[in-house]
Amino acid sequence: MTAERRALAQRGRRLEYFTIGWNSLEGIIAVLAGAMAGSISLFGFGVDSFIEVSSGAALLWRMAVDADEQQRQRRERLTLRLVGVSFLLLSGYVCFEAIGDLFSRSAPASSRIGIALACVSLVVMPLLSRAKRQVGRALGSAAMQADATQTAFCSWLSGILLGGLLLNSAFGLWWADPVAALAMTPIIAKEGIQGLRGDPCCD
16 A cells, blocks of 8 residues: 555544544534424434444444455445445434424424534534545545545535524424424435445445
């Protein structure tokens, strides 16, 4: 393995360590804030953060064998499928809870913590996704580029989450939170299906 590739692989590992640390903190805050406010979109966002942690850990596992092409390819395929299953489970859970809230007319409380978290995530996630994509392309790693796509997708979730929380907080629109959660589910499910098929979805 060349010195340039070793440096790129090392950068990729640093990005995944950051992903694990950031999403662990983000997930804990979002899940606790979502449970306190009764917000399914905020809670689902937190669970998604923990899935991002598992994705980051899988990428570290893949990076550990970057010098071995056969091992590298095998781990990339397995990583994509494991993350895909996790996203499908999450989409089912969020959809079920959101529909239940709509039928029961369950109104979440306002969450300033959730709003602040979504705003910060809207700044951090695009930058992290861009850095991962650059490394993935340089290494020719489909798994790293798929992980970059998942990080970018987290930015979309942040925007949807922020919209729902702001509508509920500013105008008392109780239905905005479950509707925002439902808007997340097809995005989550699509990523899960692509991952399960081993599709790197790196465009």
